[in-house]
Amino acid sequence: MAEEQRLHERFSMQLPVRVAVIGSSGTGSFSELITANISSGGAFIITDTPVPIASRLAMEFLISFVDLKKLRFILSFDSLRRCAGRPAWVKATGVVIRHQETGMAVIFDDDYQLSPMKISD
Template identity: 45%
Template sequence: MPREQRSGKRFSLETAVKITYRHNQEPEQVETVSANISNGGAFLRTLQPLPLASKLQVEFLLDMENLKKLRFILSINSLKEFCQRPRVWVITTGVVIRQEADGIAMVFNNNYTVTPIQPGESSFFNQKR
């Protein structure tokens, strides 16, 4: 039986995800859904192959219940600030570490930050480059 290598608890989370990654110098964008997440990474469902070691910027659309589950990532002050909103986009960065037929596994950067932004606010995903 393979040994579990995750350092944090993983939980199921099916929510809207926007992925931005660079391939051939041009940013590529994919909209999809997540399957699960932990404090170290996530599995994202996509039939579009993303190259291993691709650097990703990922935006998750979260409601307050799921945002609270990420308390190990977000500070108490961030939670208090965003608890007044029904849903927020949470943006983070990471790297593709595994490809499967139905999606990719990503690991969050060691020095990652998760920054909640309101839907409709300017984000990296929506900016022209």
């Protein structure tokens, strides 16, 4: 059996994530979930009710400053400076590519731009 090759290093991190389906009428309401793992290219989100494969999602992750640097998200120097070492909500969009018993795999859009939304107190 060939070993799976990934473009982005994946980290086992249980991060809070808010997920909403992006449909023809806009973005739906957000559900509060948890990630099982994440990389700068995608995430596996734990859920009992995954959305259909190929669904577009809007996601907001609560990520610590240390994990932001570890994940190598695309962030401007100014965005990192504003985080000042504290956790921040960052946003991304992506597509559901796979279901498993415990949740769904999402690949972030190729042109994703993750940026701090607000600083946690």
